[in-house]
Amino acid sequence: MRRRLRNKILxxxxxxxxxxxxxAAEIVAVLLGQDAVLIRAKYVDVVVELHVSTPSACMNKIFSAYMTNGTLLANGTVCEVDATFECLAGVNIQTLS
Known part of the structure; x- marks a missing residue:
């Protein structure tokens, strides 16, 4: 018998x-099934190649809601990064898009 988790994993x-x-995240989500919710951030190629952590108000809101009261959005939610984030001096997400 498979037991369900009390709280879903984000x-x-x-x-x-x-x-x-x-x-890799998708595989983990499939293995956990109904006990997990997968959310995605939509980062820009250049930022990812630099492996810079890009801020996202959308992701921050999701993390905050999950940590404070266990609230989760729908599985597969996709968040944008903040357009004003500068990955290099004078170069922001809007410049790269």
Whole structure:
């Protein structure tokens, strides 16, 4: 008999990171089934190649809600990064898009 977890696990990944690839997160989510929710951040290629942690108000809101009261969004939610984040001096996400 398989037991269900009391609280679902939040799995966070991004679409373009070659170091921690999305397919690995998807496998974990499948293995955990209904006990997990996978959310994705939509990072820009250049930022990911630099492996810079890009801020996302959307991801921050999800993490905060999960940690404070266990609230989760739908499985497969995709968040954008903050457009004003500068990955290099004078170069922001809007410049790269």
């Amino acid at each position: 799995i966070a990944s991004n679409l373009l990171d070659p170091i921690t690839p999305l397919p």
